[in-house]
Amino acid sequence: MRILSTWNSILLELYILWPCIMSMSFFNLPAQELKLENHVRVKRGWSWEPLHVTEEQEVKKPMYVGQLKTDSDGHDGAIRYVLFGDGAGTIFVMNEYSGKISVLKKLDREEKPFYTLRAQAINRFTGVPVEAESEFVIKVLDINDNEPKFNNEPYIADVSEMSSKGTYVTQVIATDKDDPTHGNNARLVYSILQGQPQFSIEIKSGIIRVDSQIDRETKAQYQVIVQVKDMIGDIGALSATTTVVINVLDVNDNAPKFQQKTYEMSIIESVTIGEIVGTILADDIDIGKNAEIIYSIEERGDYNMFNINTDSLTQEGIITLNKLVDFESRSRRYNIQVRAENKYNPELFDTATIRVYVVDVDEPPVFLEREYVMEILESSAVGSHVGSVTAKDPDDTDTIIRYSILKNKHYRLFDIHPSNGSIFTLKSLDREVDLWHNLTVTATEAKTPAYVSYVHVYIRVMDVNDNAPQFQSISDIYVCEKARLGQPVHTVTAIDKDEPNLSHPFSFTQPQDEYTNANFTITDNRDNTATILTAQDGYSSQDNLLFYLTVIISDNGTPSLSSTSTLTIKVCDCGIDNNTEFCGKGGFFFKFVNSGAIVGISIFILLVLVLALLVHVRCRKNQNRISEKGEDLKENIVTYDDEGGGEEDTEAFDITGLRQQTVMRERKPKRTIRTDIQSMYRLSLGLGPDVAIFKEFLSEKLEEANTDTSVLPLDYLHCYAFEGTGSPSGSLSSLSFTETNVSETDLYY
Template structure:
């Protein structure tokens, strides 16, 4: 509403009033003089602070009254209102200065209104008070419930955390006026989550009130409530949830599934053979559940390899076994965690052990020669059936199967059932000095089980060759040559090998003879 337009309308009404029609000029002059005196006097607005309550459903709500100390109640003054909401939210009684709210207000939408007041003399049209600004404050009522704007919440804490550990702080907001009573003063309580959790009533800090084990339960749902009016009757409330995940700590040591394992392995198994699997369980997860297996007694025959994918312990052979030497082994295996956590007591980190009993199974093994290689010798020209040497092989199994021998790669030798090697025909050293033969040993009870050994036979030399001349000799001598005079030098072709071999024990001591023919021609004098 335009205050100046209202002023002109009021002045116009005053001029139409009958009482003013009969006024004399002198009377008007006296009134003007009186107004001037009043304007020169001390002027002051008189009002209390204005408040209006929000959310009232009545059509009109009296706010208060504007009063000037110059108002003598003779209806010569009018009150005008301008500013926030003037005419739309608030109206004023021009004669009395009473202000009325004509609309339901919401403090959360607008908490106060700034207005201006003015008082006008209807006769002069001039203000008798300077324009003054005042505020109408909207009083709060508890019409907003607390809200958790950041909820629902989710967080994670280590399992077995001590009592009193802070989990998370939740915060609720209340749109009511925090400066007006307890409308926005909140109190936090826990609706679901006891006895493991508690909440500080005024801060909203959620704390642990009892230790929790992830292996028993790994997730908790806590329901929190915020109530305004400090939880007093009539207060409004709002709720939120906090999902709490327990992260794992290494508070469990691995435990073997069995206290005793039984395994079998053949004595013929090669080095590196997997004999069996042992397994331990760890209630932890991730790195906290990783394990290492080892042999506690330091066995040099077996080893344990950890499968990092399956967390199994694979027992492997690292040295050949012999059923006839030892038929059973007992080893102690140990399992420990790969990563140690501060929650894991040091005196319990020694690991758990189990016993593995390994039974060696007998295998049908091939015969075993007393030597892998044999060296023998025999003189040449020795007659058929002569003794060369003996080999020996045995069945290493308990059955001790009889052995059958044979020779491959040569028809100059033969072997008897007892391993004795003989010749089948005389040998000539000048033909071959060494003979390399292979002897095969076969089990009579299982022809698939065979072994072989190498025999090297050296043929010794005997004096079985007479000397030989290189050529036919012919020479000349004078008829009067002196006795003893050398006519020619004869050289027999005795082999160097024969000369060297004369010291051998098998050489015939009777020397062979050589004959020659020399043609001698006499030269005449």
């Protein structure tokens, strides 16, 4: 290739310089000189070296390119060289004395690959041309200064799924502005950066082919990133990338699948032939014509009772009634088996069973399923969709169904869309609080609210790793004073409220700062337990009775959760057998209590008991004394509840106890009283009032009470506790009056 490139350059220069050669003085020689041409070698008038400039060179001052000169130049300054043509004076200059050519500025081969110039040699003194005008070329040499560019972007291609390896997909083409004849500057290679192993590319041509089997149902579109480099990918090569979008075309390779294996439908006995019983739908994950389905009823069961047709728009199977049904006279349930097969490939099919129930008129809506089981993650946000329930009205397919949730302990956590039966959350859920939520959903006819149907919805809360592991209940941990280095002390177990498949196994570690100076270490047993080991020989309860071990427990969830706990390890004298069971049964307590302390504590407890017994006996005696007085007082008060008979009544008991008690009387309305009667209450307490005055006072009050008709009469027994001592007036009670002294007013009351 390099030899061919050199010959091309020589031929190009000969082609350019051929007119100059033809116009040289060799062909204008006089006739006498032509006669000697077979005998004398004639020299060429002009001579020059190859002229070329490398592109993108920075030119701060004129840079030498080459030299033109004539054989007639005697180097005496008589010849003046003149430069004409493309770029003369602006890009190239020539020294008029030496014929040396220089370039003035940086050149770009991609803008202009060569410059055609002319030169002339003139006698400086006579102005006569010494040589004929000559034309020459200055070539701009290429460098790798242009990165390759992809043509015809963007690239979009199609390929059928299941295509075999090596199947042609498309071709990408890139070009480079650098000189393809000069080195490897424009020699390109292709590679794939993204899109393997499904596709590969030919390194020189850029043809993309299938390299492994592809499935449209797995991925319908690929974005393949292709890179191109010049200089055959050598060091210093320039590169470019492009994205090829490859669409995977569908192939009819999937069978239709029913959404349910068993469908339940219902019809009322009054429906006519041809009426729609229900619809079923089988899904085909292929697209376009490859997803077209034909439904049919297999010849088994009650196949002659119904027909099925395919809706070309929705691809549903519409089941219609073929014969009349009677709720009272025949079976109330019909079983048929339907088949959904691919329209263009009958070998691709699926089957389902349909149960048609005949119901009497005026029936409530019927749910499509007898019960619903739904699942939702406990981390789902409030308002997340849980699932849907669907009910149909067997009486009228156009009846609007309204859904609601019956109130129970879980109904406040969920709500349901009244029109479409979609269930969504109202509050955050926690699997560790409630794993299952049981709801009862009702479906009611909008036109006839009395017709209501019910269905149970069981919602399972799926676990997420949201609980950190914790230690299980830990008993007291003891270490013997004579324990050796590396000896097991205790085995601890961790638990996690999350499900085991999310959190197990646990890992047990110590903080780094405590691990280096630890008195104990912990070893992970890889079965959610860990063993505490001693980290030294021997322990002293006198120096340090308690040790603390910090343990970090981490689960295996995503993300991993951890908790930090501190274990307390007690040092114990385990005796000769070096057994910690002694510590657990009281050895730890008696470690601090010697025999003398036990005797002292026993004596103190005995003294406290004796003192409590003495206090109890003393209190019982005082209580008996008080009760005896209380019995006398209570007996007299209860027995004598009238006004009494004066001295005769007071002789039966000691009234001294009553005098020692202060009787608080209610405040009475102010009345006009006689001023000469002073402190009748004090007189009644035994101060010895004047008998005549006191008798007159009582008579006045009695008459006032008997004649007052505005209020109910009051028995003076309720107003006066007693009459006092030494009263000669006798009884003042109205009960002692005779019939002759009772007026009509008294009888009224």
